Amino acid sequence: MLDPRRAAVDARLEGVKRIVAVTGGKGGIGKSFVSSALALASARAGRATGLLDLDFTSPSDHVILGFETGFPTEEFGIDPADHHGIRCMSIAHFAGDAPVPMRGDDVTNALLELLAITRWKELDLLVIDMPPGIGDAALDAMRLLGRAEYVVVAGSSRVVLESVRRTVRLLQDVRVPILGIVENMRRKEDDGVRRLAEAQGLPVLGTVDFDETLEDALGDLDRLAATTAVRSLAAALLPVVFPAGR
Amino acid sequence: MHEFALAESVVRATLQTAESEGMTAVTRVVVQVGELQQIKKDVFEFALKQVHSDDPRLADTVLVVEIVPARFSCRVCEHGFTLAETGEHDADAKEAIHFVPELAHAFMRCPACGSPDFEVAEGRGVGIASIEGERPDA
Numbered sequence: 001m002l003d004p005r006r007a008a009v010d011a012r013l014e015g016v017k018r019i020v021a022v023t024g025g026k027g028g029i030g031k032s033f034v035s036s037a038l039a040l041a042s043a044r045a046g047r048a049t050g051l052l053d054l055d056f057t058s059p060s061d062h063v064i065l066g067f068e069t070g071f072p073t074e075e076f077g078i079d080p081a082d083h084h085g086i087r088c089m090s091i092a093h094f095a096g097d098a099p100v101p102m103r104g105d106d107v108t109n110a111l112l113e114l115l116a117i118t119r120w121k122e123l124d125l126l127v128i129d130m131p132p133g134i135g136d137a138a139l140d141a142m143r144l145l146g147r148a149e150y151v152v153v154a155g156s157s158r159v160v161l162e163s164v165r166r167t168v169r170l171l172q173d174v175r176v177p178i179l180g181i182v183e184n185m186r187r188k189e190d191d192g193v194r195r196l197a198e199a200q201g202l203p204v205l206g207t208v209d210f211d212e213t214l215e216d217a218l219g220d221l222d223r224l225a226a227t228t229a230v231r232s233l234a235a236a237l238l239p240v241v242f243p244a245g246r
Numbered sequence: 247m248h249e250f251a252l253a254e255s256v257v258r259a260t261l262q263t264a265e266s267e268g269m270t271a272v273t274r275v276v277v278q279v280g281e282l283q284q285i286k287k288d289v290f291e292f293a294l295k296q297v298h299s300d301d302p303r304l305a306d307t308v309l310v311v312e313i314v315p316a317r318f319s320c321r322v323c324e325h326g327f328t329l330a331e332t333g334e335h336d337a338d339a340k341e342a343i344h345f346v347p348e349l350a351h352a353f354m355r356c357p358a359c360g361s362p363d364f365e366v367a368e369g370r371g372v373g374i375a376s377i378e379g380e381r382p383d384a
Binding site for chain 2: 001002003004006007008011054071074076077078091094095096099100101102103106107109110113114116117119202
């Protein structure tokens with residue numbers, strides 16, 4: 001049986017100039033925050049921006065950015081909902097707050113289906129909030145999103161660094177381009193992330209200090225955009241994603 | 247329409263196969279549609295005709311659309327069941343499963359034990375069962 005969806009995935013992404021996938025290998029590391037913040041900063045910089053939440057277990061970009069999770073519009077496929085200039089797609093659009101327990105093949109099928117039916121049209125940037133871990137969902141996303149470039153989110157805890165090291169090695173083994181590492185939720189001076197980055201031959205793109213104002217700003221784009229955390233990320237990532245002249 | 251997105255996928259995959267197999271004309275394509283995805287067969291057939299109309303290799307293609315009944319197997323109690331046995335579902339659940347059939351795990355339960363941990367053994371979504379065509383050297 002030939003699966004027709006694979007043929008459609010690349011076509012659906014034809015109008016997207018750049019795909020940046022945010023990963024980190026461990027839940028709670030801040031992938032969704034970094035993804036959402038990058039999408040927000042990009043949209044506010046006047047760029048046509050999309051955000052695809054591929055965390056099927058705990059989708060949360062809609063909570064961070066405050067977008068509605070009703071059914072998206074149908075127009076020869078699925079039209080991602082526009083939320084103040086960010087075109088958003090998430091499993092939460094279909095499942096609401098219901099849990100979606102899926103095993104390996106189900107994950108692959110759901111991912112393929114979403115990529116095959118979502119019409120992103122013309123975008124300067126599509127941000128992918130990658131699934132946590134290095135299991136089926138993450139591997140399928142890497143396989144199907146061939147043009148994606150990766151930003152790795154890290155923290156200075158030894159527990160996090162151990163996980164990030166494995167993730168970076170996997171990305172290098174599957175030979176996908178890595179833009180660099182972002183240190184997130186820094187609470188004190190520490191050179192663990194810098195040392196890891198140097199050992200892997202990667203740049204540290206920026207550092208985001210732990211921001212106690214962030215929780216209260218969730219869901220409010222103006223307040224979010226004004227937080228130190230989002231401003232730090234914008235300063236770190238926008239020049240990398242949109243270098244002068246692009 | 248979702249049927250159009252799927253029809254477009256079928257046509258792209260068919261043309262890719264025609265290209266790789268060196269076909270000058272595609273004579274027959276058999277598409278199987280799983281019951282779970284609740285594709286409207288007439289809309290899907292209409293969409294297939296619409297999206298393939300401008301490629302000469304598909305000008306005289308006979309399209310056959312077959313519906314495959316959905317069959318489930320519970321991973322917890324091993325009970326086998328059909329879509330009808332999962333009961334009535336509201337419009338939102340049907341719509342969600344129509345777009346992404348794996349959302350059955352969010353809205354459907356094993357009728358015997360109530361678990362959402364079941365396998366969709368058959369009749370999930372859209373697949374191409376066969377593509378027949380003509381080659382210049384045949």
